[in-house]
Amino acid sequence: MFPLKDADMGAFTFCASALPHDVCGSNGLPLTPNSIKILGRFQILKTITHPRLCQYVDISRGKHERLVVVAEHCERSLEDLLRERKPVSYTKVLCIAFEVLQGLQYLNKHGIVHRALSPHNILLDRKGHVKLAKFGLYHMTAHGDDVDFPIGYPSYLAPEVIAQGIFKTTDHVPSEKPLPSGPKSDVWSLGIILFELCVGRKLFQSLDISERLKFLLTLGCVDDTITVLSEEHGCLDIIKELPENVINILKKCLTFHPSKRPTPDELMKDQVFSEVSPLYTPFIKPASLFSSSLRCADLTLPEDIDDLCKEDTDSDHLAERSIEEVYYLWCLAGGDLEKELTNKEIIRSKPPICTLPNFLFEDGESFGQDRDRSSLLDDTTVTLSLCQLRNRLKDVGGEAFYPLLEDDQSNLPHSNSNNELSAAATLPLIIRERDTEYQLNRIVLFDRLLKAYPYKKNQIWKEARVDIPPLMRGLTWAALLGVEGAIHAKYDAIDKDTPIPTDRQIEVDIPRCHQYDELLSSPEGHAKFRRVLKAWVVSHPDLVYWQGLDSLCAPFLYLNFNNEALAYACMSAFIPKYLYNFFLKDNSHVIQEYLTVFSQMIAFHDPELSNHLNEIGFIPDLYAIPWFLTMFTHVFPLHKIFHLWDTLLLGNSSFPFCIGVAILQQLRDRLLANGFNECILLFSDLPEIDIERCVRESVNLFCWTPKSATYRQHAQPPKPTSESSAVRSSAPYFSVDCTDPPKTDLSRESITLNDLKSEVSPRISAEDLIDLCELTVTGHFKTPTKKTKSSKPKLLVVDIRNSEDFLRGHIAGSINIPFSAAFTAEGELNQGPYTTMLHNFKGKVIVIVGHVAKHTTEFAAHLVKMKYPRVCILDGGINKIKPTGLLTVPSPQI
Template identity: 80%
Template sequence: LTWTLSNAQLGAFTFFASALPHDVCGSNGLPLTPNSIKILGRFQILKTITHPRLCQYVDISRGKHERLIVVAEHFESSLRDFQKQGKTASPEKVLQIAFEVLEGLEFMNKHGMVHRALSAHNVLMDCKGNVKLAKFGLYHMTDHGADVDFPIGYPSYLAPEVIAQGSFHPSDPSHDEAPLPSGPKTDVWSLGVLLFELCAGRRLLQNIDISERLKFILTLGCMDDIVTVLAEEHGCLDTIKELPENVLELLRKCLTFLPSKRPTPAELLRDPVFSEVSCLYTPFQKPVSLFSSSLRCAHLELPEDISDLCKDDDEDYLSERAIDEVYHLWCLAGGDLEKELTIKEIIQSKPPICTLPNFVLEDGESFGQGRDRSFLLDDTTVTLSLCQLRNRLKDVAGEAYYPLLEDEQSSLPQSNSSNELSATVTLPLIIRERDTEYQLIRIILFDRLLKAYPYKKNLVWKEARVDIPPLVRGLAWAALLGIEGDIQAKYETIDKDTPIPTDRQIEVDIPRCHQYDELLSSPQGHIKFRRVLKAWVVSHPDLVYWQGLDSLCAPFLYLNFNNEALAYACMSAFIPKYLYNFFLKDNSHVIQEYLTVFSQMISFHDPELSNHLNEIGFIPDLYAIPWFLTMFTHVFPLHKIFHLWDTLLLGNSSFPFCIGVAILQQLRDRLLANGFNECILLFSDLPEIDIERCVRESINLFCWTPKSATYRQHAQPPKVAGDNGFGKTTTYYSSDYQDMPKTDLSREPLALCDLKAEVSPRISAEDLIDLCELSLTGPTKRTKAGKPKIVAVDIRSQEDFSRGHISGSINIPFSAAFSPDGELVQCPATGILQNYRGRVIVVISHAMKSAAMFAAHMVKVNFPRVCILDGGINKLKPTGILTVPSPQI
């Protein structure tokens, strides 16, 4: 859901959460979660509360000393400005404001929220004079005020039942238990006070001491007509009496002393008093989300003269973008929340000596200061200037905001900065992600592609190969994983509440999973973690919960914190693709096969490192299981996982092998210089890994790996068409060797013991034909460099070789290198193949044992990219591609 900036501004306000004692632990023995973290977690749901009468929440950031800064949609005009003029509002205006406020309150109530801080300066007015309620989430995010040291609400506007409860704080020993949270009716009283002030043209109870003010409100319970009493108290009885009966009736209903007799916003909204007003408004309809069963469409309105669309050269295209997108770009353009608040003196830095508490000398003399007032609530909202952002984007042409998806030309707009943007693509990813103009272009492009998903699925894949903008990463990943259908309905049908045996393990794992992250460490984060993990366990009865599943869940939950259904759907699609059967109750055969193939990949790409690790006994079983069981989420922080998975999701199930080899190659020098114990210590605290280099090298390794070399018997079986898990039948497209139709030239399953006995991987006959670019009718093709990608080494005897061989292959008889009992005599291959070092070397024989021995020796002498033809020469005989040398004349 998007809410455009339009004519609004970005505003920020700050407050402090209550500080917790440092020496107190929770029931689980862990330190208590800071209140600021709790507030940060509860805040997230507010970003999804989108309504025309509510100011859209955008972001929250946590600073030092429990400081929190909230960013939200903001307007400079409010009802306070109306009050300052000292004029009375017309009855029509009063009814309009009342109706619009009630619309916002009713929508909040449907989401289980109460404003509680309703006041004149929190009822903003947009450029069209319509109501926008601000700070409506303060009561919710602070757990009804329990996590802050200040009361939520303003004395003049608080309902009598709220005042009667008195102030409360969890650390206060005089209260045994917290009072019940305020209900929707408290806001109706506050609205009544606001409307009375509009009618009377003055503020209520402003010249009276706060304690007297509160006493006065509580005494109103003895009055029959509260509206008349208030009017007499403020000398405006004549003004109030002149109001139309429907407005007076509205005031009386709002200012009903007893909550049991006071209407709720929903009841009041349907009251006959609004019969004439309500027909002027169309009910708000929530936009359809990307993944649902409802039809998505845009309601487009074109002017009668199409040329009118292009007349305004100074059109503000930025205002048409989503407000969270504008804020993201504002941050990239150098926006700093604390700096903005410091300039306006909302944040005041003081030397530590000035913040010391009171201390008393022996003679009773007191020094120091009382409570630091800078830690109290200052609810001033500071407008964030967009000048710096607009200046940064001034050279971006208007066409850039409306890219043509089917344009075969460059996807970058033609503008003064187009050359700079084209150059940006070649820069490191971390720089591209911080470039304002580049991110604007990428976000707009992905936004359009995702709105057209799944019809533009192929274009999403194409653009994701360039990079994925961080702002849309969650939806982009979902598109790459092929998520479709009504995921929310599917998720809601899963029982996530009934206790199951796995609950205990989940409870233990969650407090240890990426808890450096503020969002995932919040109580709301833990609740969502638990629900998504339980949903996966319950919906996959054939699989079990293994430690590491929580780490796999973390990236999806972080990116879809407000959409558990999408986090669950992504996780459910990710696991079968990359971790098929890893979560079986007995997964030893799956893990062992995976590690054996990984070991062969190390030998294939880096034989010297493989030889060393095998010599010292440092096998993948000792370090790689957490890598693959969690797809590296257990060993890397989230910000690195995002960049790693951006590429991983574009690859097939064999890509993780290449990532593993790339990590080892970054540590290569240290591994080669150390023994077993040192390597164990090295991996117990993995050194810093350059993740961009890792991704780059993984892609290179992936391109050099024959598809069939990573074949696994226990990988996901071919999936041509069928249910995608969300009630939709889809076609499955993948370049994964596992999904290719099996032929007589495909690889055959191999027993685990036989697989472990071979150092080098096997490749299929069809891979060999493809890599050699052989044709049944034509000669061997060559690469652009004039050399084949591959060299075939035929180790059969010269006699067998002369009867038929692959065109261009080299004959090095096995008998010339090995004695009949398998002992190495000499190996002419070492010298002969030096000129072919670096190419893929395929060993061909009629006996697989001799081919494996020959390949093992090549690895022993550090020849890279050595593999074996599965099935030997016999697999190629039926194809007709074997050639016989011409007889000598």
Template identity: 80%
Template sequence: MQPLRDAELGAFTFFASPLPHDVCGSNGLPLTPNSIKILGRFQILKTITHPRLCQYVDISRGKHERLVVVAEHYEHNLKDLFKQDKPVSSEKVLQIAYEMLEGLAFMNKHGLVHRALSPHNVLLDCKGKVKLAKFGLYHMTDHGADVDFPIGYPSYLPPEVIAQGSFHSSEGSLGEPPLPSGPKADVWSLGVLLFELCAGRQLLQNIEISERLKFIITLGCMDDIVTVLAEEHGCLDIIKELPENVMALLRKCLTFLPSKRPTPAELLEDIVFEGVSCLYTPYQIPVSLFSSSLRCAHLELPEDINELCKVDEEDYLSERSVDEVYHLWCLAGGDLEKELTNKGIIQSKPPVCTLPNFILEDGESFGQSRDRSFLLDDTTVTLSLCQLKNRLKDVAGEAYYPLLEDEQSSLPQSNSNNELSAAVSLPLIIRERDTEYQLTRIVLFDRLLKAYPYKKNQIWKEARVDIPPLLRGLAWAALLGVEGDIQAKYDGIDKDTPIPTDRQIEVDIPRCHQYDELLSSPQGHIKFRRVLKAWVVSHPDLVYWQGLDSLCAPFLYLNFNNEALAYACMSAFIPKYLYNFFLKDNSHVIQEYLTVFSQMIAFHDPELSNHLNEIGFIPDLYAIPWFLTMFTHVFPLHKIFHLWDTLLLGNSSFPFCIGVAILQQLRDRLLANGFNECILLFSDLPEIDIERCVRESINLFCWTPKSATYRQHAQPPKPTGDSSSSFGKNPAYYSAEYQDLPNTDLSREPLKLSELKAEISPRISAEDLIDLCELTGPAHFKTPVKRPKTVKTKIVAVDIRSSEDFNRGHIPGSINVPYSSVFGPDGEMLQSPGTNALTSYKGRVIVVLSNIMKNAATFAAHLVKVNYPRVCVLDGGMNKMKPTGLLTVPSPQI
């Protein structure tokens, strides 16, 4: 996006054609409203950036198919030159022509045609340079098929367009729509505009429409159209005085037959611009964040470095991009429809005036139709930035230029306003609507992302605070480690050849997050199909499972105009959190995952776990859609964004904590109900407080030993640990991914699925126990992480061996509760179990140690049965600890 600088934000509105309510498509679903189609096509226009084009920013959909478009705007246009009431100089005409052709040629490269050229759509910036406005109207309306008004102005339309007549989609009796216009249509419009500039006035405005059309059609019989136009409008003397190169340009533009008329790109290379083209440097398309090209290859610094720091009247906001300013304008209370209503553009009639004359029994209405004068208002309303600037007046200039190398806290300390620092403690939904706070976060993330991957660690650090919604797509890509030329890789995937999965994808897409206007648009469906198919084709060892479309939805929504980035993010996300979930036979992966989740419920909430097991409400009945889609199937997108902002900071075990946090929000209702009621409860999941869910998930994650969530079907170990999977300020026991650590003799051993299911409490590794208890030992063992002393008191090791074995050697600080003091010789429960001694330790992480794993599992199950939370078992028992040399014996009593 280009900086705002001397530009303004402008808005204009129009209506899409309404569709009949009782008609369905070939798939049996209701027809997609034309306004939704336009909204989907509009999105690509936001990526078209060129110095000769007004940047598109946003589109808003209102009632009754109303659409409001926001774009870069300038107050001056070619009409101002006509007010001088004298011909424009030849040099100025050639300059305007060349600049317009630059914009038109760039549009054509992206498959766009203006078709609405007129003096008021050719804007002029403060330096008098051309800026073409409303160049995307023809594209977004599907060449005018989705609106009931013609695109373009008869005075400037070429003969071939005039000859086609008009077509309105709501009038189906007119047959097939006309063929879309090509780039040469704009060349004729350009010729008429240049002719008027040379004549010094608008010539074709005061003629009746019928006469105007007849005259244009008759031009086909003329050899020299320029001379005929000059004679017709009494300016032949002026035209004869024009230089030869200007006359040559006019004749080439005003060529009647399109086959002989040049395209904008051809005209740019024409000899008529020989003395003009040298004054312009070719436009360099900015290098995207993820590519193989150097982003600084064309960086040029001014000779005087102080030029970089000159901002008129300290208007730092003008240096921000147009989309940033608009986003902040909305946060500061901007309302598009209100602005248009205040200027009289949106006018409402009393309901009684819009009623039809009568309605038939079948519901068809007859009567007055919509007033065509309100279908399109060509007026562009300037959006006032006063309210935004007033809101940001106390933000210091340093906030716009943060120092990235400064080792400061992640809070926005660079601002003079202390309230910004205090805002971090506010709920996330409030922070996302705070104008000043979002400004600081957007500026900071923008600079960090431009330095990616060099600043990857700092992006992780800042993401722990929050991620600004405007830059969430790129921030997620950075957190997922996306790098390289993703576009080339995506382009190299065959997304067109039919495959067996196509049918299932076609069926799933119309049901995926279709409440969202963007994803429900035809363009959204096309992009869905391409990204999903690219993933299926590029992962031949995996298959398409229902739910993959839901998993794709957040990435596609955030990167709607960058399919390659959506695909790259999805391809990085699935191995990290859903490794082997999409195998053709994934039953063993799913069952292991659900078993570990069941153990996590017992670990964190034994009372709830006991109740759910008693009524037979197992995770298989409700949790498969949760984890297979990482909760995208059960939550709307706006909640998924907040959930995944934190999920991406965790490792593959973090989804377990999210699942437990959801159950704990429903805890009271689950404990009070039986099986049938629980089934009904999860068939229509109640409202979940996502911020509370995230907060509690982090707390659960911090209390969970890393090896407790070990899965043998998780992603294989990486060469080195990834320290980025951390929640920073929180007193986490473990923050690195367990599977990322190298296997040692003290690591967990894989279990058969049947053995895993037989145990209620999770196992932890000997390495975990050593680390948790801060034990020191021989150098060949893993050096423990130094932790605050308060953490040491949060764990207790319970040795259930006999007293004799305990006295021969035990872990320092452990307590002895012999198995025989709780269970009899035949495994029966004793009347006064020895676990009463553990009452004072309730709430800590309890690690059960034994020589016999069956006894340890039984003892741990008993603790869970009597509602002891955070109970786990040492994997391998004391046999794993004996070789470490960490065991101690009681000191002899004197």
């Protein structure tokens, strides 16, 4: 988007047609309200940026089908020139005509017709250049089908538009439906406006609307429209004095028959603009973040570089930000669209009694109700004041708008010199997202980092660990997922039109996917859903569509509603990372392994809860499949998914296990107090989950979990990467990388699914054990570091071999509890000197080491039964450690 610069933001409102409440569509579902249809079609208008067009910013839906549109606005328009009641110079007329045609030509390239051209919709910026306003009204209302008022103004409508009249889709069978207006209808409207500028006054002022329309239709009987209009309005002398090129423009624009009238593109190439066109440089839209074009190709520096270094105390830094950012901050600073329009009396509330069809008094006299004016269009645009926002940001220094990316410390909010900003960084996320100053700093920072992507990829990761500003979430997620390259060319090359067997299931699933959201429930949203999902299915022939894929698509589509290619690219990068092989035709082995590892994670972090759920038979197969198959998008609304995935994308493929355990722990008390049937009912309608707490606890669980404890045979094979560490917490001895390490001789070995299911506690690799014991590398292996007096052991290694084997060599710091004498017949731990040691380490990581796999599994299971958390087994037993040379032998006592 262009920077706000000297423009303003404006808002206008209208109401969509109301639909009957007792009518359903062909699918048996209630009809989609017209206001939601308009809201969906509006979104594409936000992507149309051109110097001759007012930038659309946002649309909001209120009560009674009311819509409020926010767009760039200028106070002056051609209406002001006509109020001066004097002809405009022919040079100015030529420039205005060419600039309007520039805007119309760009709209036509995007398949949009203005249809509402009038002097007050052709605005003038502070430099006197044209900006077309309300060009999207005809498009967003489905050519006027979804509103109760006509699109356009009678004096400026083309004859062919007048001839077809006002129509609704329901009024015509498909074969009789009139064609929508084309680009040539705007050329006629432009001709009338130019004619008015040439003569210095409006036409048809003495005629009512019906007479104006009749007069315009009679122009088809004459050869010279210009002469007839001039004679009718007594300005023939003025027209005769106009230069020939101006007359030619008027004649070409006011050609009665559309077949002979030029389009805006044809008219711009006409010789009549030979003197004007060289004054304008062609508009080149800047390259997008993900494209094959160079984003720096059109960058220019001022002739005098010293101008960049001069400090301008009067600089309006806010005006340099995009209008989208300014509007977002305006809303955070307390901006209220309906309040602004109500204050200007554009929106008027009525008592309910006044909305009845008529009044009936005791004497039988009744009074009819006039037509409700609220259903008609009041095209007044109210300028939104930025005073409140500027006052809120008055203490923000200019350096906040231009952060130094190379200075690592200056980018973090908690190191900012502003005390209030530093304090805001420690507040809950929901508060930070509503703090105007904090969001300004984060938006500016992320905007600059994303423009430097992928060069600044590591710094984007680092800042995302603090938080992600909602306005920048879509692009930031794409960066975190490593999306790169010409994504649009790849997406466009996919066949999304040829019917495939999956089409039917997609059609069934979409109307049930996050339909509480107005954007995704719109027909436009459904169409985008279909294309993105079908593109994924077609481009992954080895995978199949499973129910739940639509829910996975929803967050990406919502954040990239106007960029289907980016939504598809993000989804295509997300699924292999977190749901590798989940969408195979036969995915049972993948799902079963996943759920088994999840069961072990529950036992690892919360053995008491694990014991209870196993006793009542409430296994993850009964509730967790929708969690992981959709990465929780099926169970949480979008606003919670955004906060959850902000952190999920920073973790590796094991992070979802921690989210699942965190959810169970929030429901812990209710689960422990209930039996099987009550738990089933509890999960059939999942209670409210505190997502911020869930994220916080998930990170803590993630950092307490050894990397190899969540090893899965069917996970995505690890790839070499230079990505930096992702999520870390205050847990002192886990630094978890976002990627899985490559396999070595000390890594975990694959075991059968049956063996995995037989083990309650997870296995960890020898690599992890060495890391957890704080061993340092010497040669190819590691040796224990010298510990200071203040350092405390961070885990306990329990060696369950017999005493003789233990004395021949064991891991430094481990204790020996022989398996044969560890437990009583009742399953209780035998009392001994090691009992106190075990109790002291309860809550720390306890690693069971032995040389018989069955014994280590049973020993770990006994500890879990005794509610010892964080119990795990060394994969491969003591034999995995022997080749490293790290086993120690106690010195003989003298």
